[in-house]
Amino acid sequence: MAGTVTAAAREALVRACAGRVEDATDTDLVGATAPRWVVRPTSTEEVSAVLHSATEHDLAVVVRGAGTKLAWGHDPERLDVVLDTSGLDTLVEHAAGDLIAVVGAGRRLSDLQDDLAGASQRLGVDPARSGTVGGAVATAATGPMRLAHGAVRDLVIGMTIVRADGVVAHSGGKVVKNVAGYDLGKLLTGSWGTLGVITQVAFRLHPVPAGRTWVTGAPMSQVVLREVVRSLVHSQVVPSAVELDRPVGGGDAVVSVLLEGHPEGLDDRAAEVAALLGHGAQRQQEPPAWWGREPVAGGEGADDQDALLKVTHELAALSKLLDALARAESVSGCRAALRGSVAVGTATVAVGGGADEVAAFTTALRASAPGFGGSVVLLEGPPGTTDFVDPWGPVGGLSLMQAVKAQFDPGRLLAPGRFVGGI
Amino acid sequence: MDTDVLAARLRALVGDAAVITDRQRLRTYECDGLAQYRVVPAVVVLAASTEDVAAVVRECAAQRVPFVARGSGTGLSGGALPHADGVLIVMSTMRRILEVDRDNQRAVVEPGVINLQLSDVTRADGYYYAPDPSSQQVCSIGGNVAENSGGAHCLKYGFTSNHVTGLELVAPTGEVEQIGGKAPDAPGYDLLGALVGSEGTLGVVTAATVRLTRTPADVRTLLAAFPGTDQAGAAVSAVIGAGVIPAAIEMMDALAIEAAEAAVQCGYPEGAGAVLIVEIDGPASDVQQVFEEVEGHCRAHGAFEIRIAADDAERALFWKGRKSAFAAVGRISPDYIVQDGVIPRTALPEVLSSIARLSAESGVRVANVFHAGDGNLHPLVLFDDSVEGESERAEEVSGAILDLCIQHGGSITGEHGVGSDKAKYMPRMFTDDDLDTMQLVRCAFDPSSISNPGKVFPTPRLCGERPGRHQGVHPLAEAGVAEVF
Known part of the structure; x- marks a missing residue:
């Protein structure tokens, strides 16, 4: 990338993210791959602006929560931006009477459990390697309590994502029972950051x-x-x-x-x-x-x-x-x-x-x-x-997965190459 | 494509007997459980195998002919409404249980297998298939997969999507794909999550691997009568607030009780303004303790009579009134609209008051039946189509109820699906960007948009059509083959 182009891309990210752009250091590696910059958006709108800029400047993006699982899967085939979700850590809503919570993807899973404990409730997700809520969802993390409460995907009742082109989309809602439209939440759960950036998740909770x-x-x-x-x-x-x-x-x-x-x-x-x-x-x-x-x-x-x-x-x-x-x-x-x-x-x-x-x-x-x-x-x-x-090994339905990826991220900006079959 | 040419090609692929073009026979398939939408398909194919389905879909893909898969035809959103120029693929002819694998707690079934049949077959082994839509005596598992069907017990046990671990799919290109299996978490995207509930718009499922659930050691059921829905709602809140997840917790209001009494003489307590049915299941020692608590909550919140089912027969009697409620309103009103909105459970008192106000202001009666634990309302909007202006008023009330659900952060459909009926309401719940993003999935699976086109997503063709209405009793219920819940 020529210097002026690089400078223009960085400028765009700075504008998109209210200045929260840092040059990457050795601690920001994704596997063995080094990014150029780390951005830290604090809202879905800023994530959208970052991805608009990424699309405009052809920047490859890897999403990072707590970074506990960042080395999993293939190294990305190229990488410009690490999108750090730690600024998206708000507990948006905990409706205890409805046994639901809406939470920013960057909130620590342990912090969320603390939030809920006061009402004697919990999110039935207890992976061994616990980082952020978004990381647990993006990697479909699993733990012992799954037998009681189902997999992460069974507890996600709504999701806000930002597509590679910056478009913000919601699916599901705040109610447990809901069959309106495609269940994008399940598709994005376990998609390893390759289809969109998860910014907010609504969960079904359980009483302790x-x-x-x-x-x-x-x-x-x-x-x-x-x-x-x-x-x-x-x-x-x-x-x-x-x-x-x-x-x-x-x-x-x-x-x-x-x-x-x-x-x-x-x-x-x-x-x-x-x-x-x-x-x-x-x-x-x-x-x-x-x-x-x-x-x-x-x-x-x-x-x-x-x-x-x-x-x-x-x-x-x-x-x-x-x-x-x-x-x-x-x-x-x-x-x-x-x-x-x-x-x-x-x-x-x-x-x-x-x-x-x-x-x-x-x-x-x-x-x-x-x-x-x-x-x-x-x-x-x-x-x-x-x-x-x-x-990853053999994958059933790979051609359909590749077609889904091509629709959501035609420019292959989101964690390119990290997932199954070169996705 | 000319229908005769298409039919001839299909006959060459699947045999003469499996292809229907006779107008009278085609009319059998012109609607599903939502009978006011009717379209006669160009051709019907009775599928006998995955190969049949793949061959038909490949032909459709090659000719760009739309196709619609149909199970038992019990859907309440017009999801299996045929396409006038398309092929209706009838899956109810693929009804073999391919494998019951008790050791792995799985069964592999063809899509036409009847929901209840799988439980009947596995119960002797101590297992059952948990999703229990009220039409389970007649609805097919393939249809359940398409609609992500729920049921009275899904509060505790989850919906169809929580019980499907593998699918064989004929994609809209005609390719046969094996997705998932008996083990969980196949590598890659959760295509099962996208497919279950996609209402037939992403292809045709030709086999499903589903979880079998261990039958509980103990089940206890009570029927509690309250002066009104406020008290019953407070009892529900108390139960849920105490950390109890009942297997089912269902409510009916006075008008729904009146209808049920007229239809099936269920003998609910006289003078009840609302009844709750609460079912607790699990290990015996746990059930006993929890059940006593639930009973206490009901009494504390004004239940004036509580009956406890002594045996399965009495339990069935409790459920009879609830499960016959939809069909029963046919006894007190010539026509009605069934709604399927969802609200956060705590908004129940407010939403019920608003519905009562809507009803009073418009003069349109509304009977309420709902899955109280998860906030899934089934308001039954009553009207008489022969009285001028009534149907329009009923439609207005029905739409206003959905708006109430959306205002409270809920959904326009909890279990019946969007289908043909609710597509026009989707923009009230989702933005254009949301709907556009969902359709990226559609484009990935079905770039030519031939798999059940016109459903789920609003299109100009569906604009202005009228919402779901039933003429009296559901045709299947009338024929005695199904109870509609």
Whole structure:
């Protein structure tokens, strides 16, 4: 980009964003790619103006919330502007009686939960890697409570987005039940910033149950685990979460169950769960230390950066997934740890190893994916891993996705190349 | 394209018996559950397989002929209204349950499978299909997918979109796409989220993978009678405010009760200005505690009679009055409009007062039936088409009710869909930019705009058409094949 053109583009961003434009530094990398500028808009209108300028000057834009997941996926194929959403952090509305909240995308998820706690309410989203609301929505983050409340996409009831061309669009609304028009909120949820910039989200909330307790089983072999999980999944005890911790290298696994509800109803339910978990099951008022955290392959507390994979499976195929995990460990020479929401069918896998080893692990696990009926996505790996393996793997309906991208962002300005199939 | 040529091509693709061009037989398909919109399609194809659908859609795409998919035809927004120059693809002939996979809590069904049938088949295994639109005895799962159907129990269990994990889609180009599956979170955009509720405008679904839900250990249901809707509304607020999410919480006002009594003699408490039906389900120990609380809230807010269902038969009796309410108003009014607006639940007292005022000022009676937990109102606007000016007044009141919903931050449709009927109201709820952005999705899937054109989005062709009206009893209800809820 010639100097005068660059200067004109920067000028345009400064005008669009009331001067909140900084030259990027080393801390603003997206993966290994450096942006030129970081802009920090404070309203949907400013985001719109920024994207108008981006369109006019052909600037590629990556949206950044807290930056906790910025390295996930492919590096963008080009990058000019990081759009920092931290200025869009307003709690617009919390209508406690209606169990809804409208919140700026840049608000921290933990801050939102604090906002809601006063009314004994919560947003049923509890990802291990918690940043902003917008980041959780854009990456369709998942956590233990999903079993009780559904995925993020099931809790989004309305959304304001800014398209790549700067046009502001809304979908949904502030009511839980609403079938007017296409559900753009679901399409944008998990779109990784490639279709539009999410500036505001309306959520369905849930009351925090008066009673909660955890029941955790003793470490169990895979054979026992399979039966235990099956019995929990098909029980009528209605757990709020069923989490598995399979430690690094394939040792005995631990299952922990969260029960919530009327305090006086919990004893019977906890006893039922304890019986299903078998000898040695313990009831506690606090979760086990690993609950809701990412697994660690390097050993708890190690400094080594693990690669991180998201894996999904059919509910009854957990054993097949664990077998495949062990095979992938042995093929690649990597050590891996898994934590999963086994009654939902999602898991996170941490892998320790270099780029080629992690790639070999991912490839091996993915080769077994038809057996467990799910998918294997490499979220984050050592630099260069994606030279050896596609982080996304096979994608059903890819041509339709590419068509959607072409409609929303024909100039490929929004996180180009970061998502599936080169989107 | 000339209809005879088109029909001949289609016959070559799917066989003579599957293609209908006889005028009398075509008229069977001229409307869905919203019978005042009628269009006779050029051709009807009875689909037997995904290959059939793909072949028909490819032919339509090649000739730029519009097509409309139709399930059981129970929709209340004219979503399956045929196109006069197009092909109506009847999916109710694809009605096999392809797989019940209890271990994975999934079933794979063809789109013509009847909603309730799936629950009937899986109940012996301790499972059921949770979305329960009131027409569930006759509506198809494919139609539910198109409309993102809800039901009385969706407050707790969610809508169709929360229960679909995979779809086989014949895109408007004729390509067959497999989207999602039994596992959650397939990589890429959430196309399932875009497809469910897209009212047939993004292609034709030819198979669906859906969640099966474990039957609850215990279900308890109460019927509470209140002097009026204010007290019943306060009881609902108290229940929700206490952190309870009932499986269902439904309200009817005096006029709706009167109609239900006339139609099905449900025997609701005499003198009730409003009744609430509250259902609590879950683990037995939890249900017992919560149910007692709910009962307490009802009494504290003026319930003068509370009945608790002793068994499934009594529970069914409670529900009978509620579930027959739409059809029942046919007994007290020759014509009526069913609305489907949504408001934030806390706005209920204010909106009900406004509706009462509208009714008093216009002289048009309005019976109210609603899903009180999620603010989904079904005002039934009563009129007599044979009296000059009444239908116009009823339409005005009906439109004003939707405006009330929008003013309170709500929606013009909670579960019936936009279809042909509400497209003209969309600009009251969404800006041009909003609608333009939604149509980007349409353009991605269906660049030629041949998949159910003219629905959902306002077009000049639909401007000036009249809102939804029922003539007396719903034809399906009259025939005894469906209750309309």
